[in-house]
Amino acid sequence: xxxxxxxxxxxxxxxxxxxxxxxxxxxxxxxxxxxxxxxxxxxxxxxxxxxxxxxxxxxxxxxxxxxxxxxxxxxxxxxxxxxxxxxxxxxxxxxxxxxxxxxxxxxxxxxxxxxxxxxxxxxxxxxxxxxxxxxxxxxxxxxxxxxxxxxxxxxxxxxxxxxxxxxxxxxxxxxxxxxxxxxxxxxxxxxxxxxxxxxxxxxxxxxxxxxxxxxxxxxxxxxxxxxxxxxxxxxxxxxxxxxxxxxxxxxxxxxxxxxxxxxxxxxxxxxxxxxxxxxxxxxxxxxxxxxxxxxxxxxxxxxxxxxxxxxxxxxxxxxxxxxxxxxxxxxxxxxxxxxxxxxxxxxxxxxxxxxxxxxxxxxxxxxxxxxxxxxxxxxxxxxxxxxxxxxxxxxxxxxxxxxxxxxxxxxxxxxxxxxxxxxxxxxxxxxxxxxx
Numbered sequence: 001x002x003x004x005x006x007x008x009x010x011x012x013x014x015x016x017x018x019x020x021x022x023x024x025x026x027x028x029x030x031x032x033x034x035x036x037x038x039x040x041x042x043x044x045x046x047x048x049x050x051x052x053x054x055x056x057x058x059x060x061x062x063x064x065x066x067x068x069x070x071x072x073x074x075x076x077x078x079x080x081x082x083x084x085x086x087x088x089x090x091x092x093x094x095x096x097x098x099x100x101x102x103x104x105x106x107x108x109x110x111x112x113x114x115x116x117x118x119x120x121x122x123x124x125x126x127x128x129x130x131x132x133x134x135x136x137x138x139x140x141x142x143x144x145x146x147x148x149x150x151x152x153x154x155x156x157x158x159x160x161x162x163x164x165x166x167x168x169x170x171x172x173x174x175x176x177x178x179x180x181x182x183x184x185x186x187x188x189x190x191x192x193x194x195x196x197x198x199x200x201x202x203x204x205x206x207x208x209x210x211x212x213x214x215x216x217x218x219x220x221x222x223x224x225x226x227x228x229x230x231x232x233x234x235x236x237x238x239x240x241x242x243x244x245x246x247x248x249x250x251x252x253x254x255x256x257x258x259x260x261x262x263x264x265x266x267x268x269x270x271x272x273x274x275x276x277x278x279x280x281x282x283x284x285x286x287x288x289x290x291x292x293x294x295x296x297x298x299x300x301x302x303x304x305x306x307x308x309x310x311x312x313x314x315x316x317x318x319x320x321x322x323x324x325x326x327x328x329x330x331x332x333x334x335x336x337x338x339x340x341x342x343x344x345x346x347x348x349x350x351x352x353x354x355x356x357x358x359x360x361x362x363x364x365x366x367x368x369x370x371x372x373x374x375x376x377x378x379x380x381x382x383x384x385x386x387x388x389x390x391x392x393x394x395x396x397x398x399x400x401x402x403x404x405x406x407x408x409x410x411x412x413x414x415x416x417x418x419x420x421x422x423x424x425x426x427x428x429x430x431x432x433x434x435x436x
Contacts, residue, residue, distance in 0.1 A: 007038035018046055025050045036063060041070040048078065065092035076101075083112050086119060102146055110150035111158040117143035118165070140165060156182040160190050172197060183210060188217035195222060195229070204229040205238075212245075223249060224267055231275045239275050246272035246288075266296030273299065282312025293323060297330040301337055308340070317350030328361065338365040339372050346386075347420055355386030366397070371405035374398075376413070378406075 014032035017024040029050050035043035044067035052060035061082055067075035082088045083098055089112075098116060101109025121139035126132040144165050150158035163178035176197050182190035195211035198204075211226035223245060230242035249268040273288035286306055292299035304323035307316045321344050327337030342361035345354045359380050365373025374397050380386050382394035398406060416422075 005038075007035045007040040007043070010035035010038070011040050011043045014043065014046065018050075022053060025053065036066065039070075041067045041072045041075070044070075045072050045075045048075065061088070062092055065094055065097070069094075069097045080108055083108070084115075086116075089116075105149075107150040107153040107155040107158065110146045111155050111161060114143045114145075114147035114150070114158065114161055117146065118161075140168075151178065151181070154185075156185055156187040156190065160187060160193065163190070163193060167193075167197075183213075186213070186217055188214050188219040191217060192219045192222040196225065199225060199229055202232075204232045208233070208238075208241075220264075224264060224271065227268065227271045227275075231271065231278070236279075239279055242275050243272055246275075263296065266292040266299065270296055270299045270302075273302065277302075277312075282306070286313055293326070297327040297334055297337070300324075300326045300330075301334055304337065304340065317344065319350075320344070321350035328364075333364055333368070335365060335368055335370050338362075338368075339370070342373075342376065343416065347416075347422070355380070357386075359386035369400075371401045372409050372412075374401050375406050375409035379410075379413075 010031045014028045014030070014035060017028035018032065029047065032043045032047050032050070036047045044063045048060045048063035048067065050060075051057075051063060061079060064075045064078040065082070068079050079092075079094070082092070083094055083101075089095055089098065095116065098109055098112050102113035103109075117139060121136045121143065124132070124135065124139070126135055144162065147158045147161045147165065151162050159178045159182040163175045163182075165175075166172075166178065167175035176194065179190045179193040179197070183194045191210045191214035195207045195209075195214060198207035198210065208226050208229035211222040211229060214222035215226060227242045227245050230238045230245065246268045250265060269288050269292035273285040273292070276282070276285035276288060286303065289299045289302045289306070293303045294300075300323040304320045304327065305311065306313055307320035307323065309315070321341070324337045324340040324344065327334040328341045330337075338361050342358045342365065344350055345361065346358035347353065359377065362373045362376040362380065366377045367373070377387075378394045378397040381390045381397065383389065
């Protein structure tokens, strides 16, 4: 570019207006854009500044990207975060820039270039599964070389990328080495990764330390596993710590502002219940379960079981049925809850006996291919209980399950009936004994 070139003259015109302050930015933009289109990198950078000041970050980043491609220092800093996004790299045409940046030894460029190669490796398919695995591994190894170059310069995201790659290959010791490098510098994801690996190795106390650190650094998903880690150390002190964390989750208002999924609060309360239940404090456990039961069906199922069995609480069939019905109506319907509802309506526990409703629950269970539901529907069809008698349908249903499962369920149902003084009849159905 000649010193007296057209682009330089346009740039000087725009710069003179730009330097007069923001009120002149709109006038400065026209000559600067013309110079920028002719490849003047300083003009491209200033166009980015003006558009960014006007709230148009998309167009601002586009001009920063153009300047960065010519290695404009300030523009490069502006797009440090932009190049991490595949969508942004594609929108601004930055893949080639990242590759050049990596080859210049820039750790950000090397890390992002490694991520680009890994992304490409995950998408490509070859003629056979074996070929795909072979070439994918080769591409991942190439990607890893760039990540290691950045990681050795202390780049924390690259260290995590190295750890994730080795973890995917099953080399957990090497993976932990790289995660630890970044975790010691308070990288939140690395702290969580260290915690999860230690948890899998049953080193619960160490795991809890890293998971708690990850949570403090903003990695909110780490806290629930941290609760588990403290709970599994099986000491009174650790259980108290786990309960303290559950209460902290529930009381931390900052987390409630769209930073933590509502389900996670219910899980935290459920875990608190499990901790108390494991320690023999069943009444306190039930209090935690009931707090979560309205929106977390595992907690509702536990409440139902405790009320049904009188486990740590006075037996209450009505409350049990309420909790089981909630679980049964939840998405897809919990199988155990569907069976319990069918049984309770059949025998009239917590409600009036209602064979029609019992059949509806058993039928929903049968649709889930559960042998208990199939077996009960077969018997009820055969005798016309809660449904119009249809012996052919009964025989058809029994063909879908094994003799072992069919007879297992019938023995269980016989026990349930005898406990309640219900009369049974016996008959042969396709070489199986059916009891009712």
